[in-house]
Amino acid sequence: MALYRKTEAMTQIPWYYIAAIDQYERNSNDDSSDDDLVSISIPNEQWFGLGNSSMITDSRIISFFNGEGKDGNGDGKADPDQPEDVLYTMANILLTYGQTKDDLKIALWHYYQRDLTVQTIVNTANVFQKLNRIKLTKRDFPLDTNYNYTINNNFGDRRGFGGVRIHEGSDIFADYGTPVKSTTYGVVELKGWNLYGGWRIGIRDINNIYHYYAHLSSYNNDLDVGDVVQPGDVLGKVGSTGYGPPGTSGKFPPHLHYGMYQDNGTKEWTFNPHPYLKRWERMTQSD
Template sequence: MVRKIFLPLCLAIVCFYIFPTYVNAKETKENVYQERMNLYKSYETPFVPWYRLAAVDQYERNIQEVRKDIPKRESIIAIQFSPEFWVGELNPNEEDTSPFSIGYFGGKGLDGNGDGKADRNHDQDILYTMATYLSEFGPSEEDFKTALWEYYKDEKIINQIITIQILYKHFNSIELDKHIFPLPVRGYNYSYKGTWGASRGWGGRRIHEGTDIFAGYGTPVLSTSYGVVEVMGWNQFGGWRVGIRDNHNTYHYYAHLAYFNKDLKVGDIVEPGTILGAVGSSGYGKEGTSGKFPPHLHYGMYKFNGRTEWAFDPYPHLLQWEKQTKKGQK
């Protein structure tokens, strides 16, 4: 009798404490997105729309999450300026907040909230300074790229920021974190396991940089994320493959396809569930080679950290996305 009462009571207590925590965490994340968006909208200009500010900010946030040599800015806005940029290279005071002396030494830091200080640790001052800097180059897409080049001096960084800008502008939102499993979780048979790092011999000794999801020929292959199609075509290793870059500095690689979605092309915007093509067994040879291995989707993920792009194991993400996708389809 005591056990019958005790177990339900324990479950009730657990639910009481855990469920509100989950809800509060979700609400907090949504509040951060809203606060961030409000700031972007407050400092956009006719030359610098909000999604350009948001793209630069998101890129900075992305690299801070994976780079140990860059301090992570614990605030709503992630953009960080160097002392030289903010106060001027010849300014003896790296912590200078006086707009007058900053301007005297050729610094770019500005007062964005009207408190008389140009503080590079203040979100409003940071966004106002970035908006002003970008606006100096003009309103066009090419002007924006020129501004990014002058600031970052790296084409790969520019490409990543432009991708983020495209997505934010198209969806009119910065809440683009949803992911799904790359194959339909119902109506088709499939299997997979963690094969990251396994040896591969064709084309020279190398390791397996992804997860193989085995399924029948023609099983639809779906985009796991929001993104922009960066690559489509033949690769001697991956056969017919599609490469998609998302707003988190991640490149998603879908290989060994039987064929592509005929309506898809490089530069297209995709979202979770967009059909990219179908499972096949293409690859390991000249264009059109097929049948050298059982049909499967090779799914890979690569992270760009502002310097290099490196592969990481997608298996834990696939397990999570599979559960989420199944739960969402109940």
């Protein structure tokens, strides 16, 4: 946080955007480690400049070759292995487009050239800004554990409605009206009707994971697309909606379909949420 704040003071780019970029790269870069102070990786050609084949870190040489690497710690070098230099360089890349929220979105798109990446970083920045901290590790079980429910480990099962496909999630069977909660910190990305999922809600978290809650009977009326949520926030209630036009209900027993999708900056894929559900269930019951 101290590094993010320092970068903000030097460039006027809000710290939470810098932190969100770093968080995104940490979760999408295979070479990144939890031990890395900063995970942002700027391509060598962009950092050192074309023609600087020796990758000389002297900031004057980099400038001569039109490289974008900057000296963030005042030692006269622009070193991609120095966290302060990396954050200062990234902030200056953003600054070339301006300082407004729209300017920053444009800068992010030009850097990553991917809409989902831009949206994920902006969402994470909104979470960090609202909560004013970056260490956000709490999780919650998606149903109120004071109610009766049964978790099914049915990820990958065959489904026939709408064509042969696999079941991309785990079903948690419960009575109509059982409160459905956010499992994580994130931003509401989608809310509304889906042919398969009925009344559903999608939340993108700060770890590049999309959480999908389907077959709801109703929503929390105070929740809108773009809202920041925290673990335990009520999203809606269990139902049996879906498999038809808006309003279709009762074609299967009431349950919550819970899915998780990982994004690595290039593609997004579904994975089995059952182990996470069991872990969050134990954590919630022990509190």
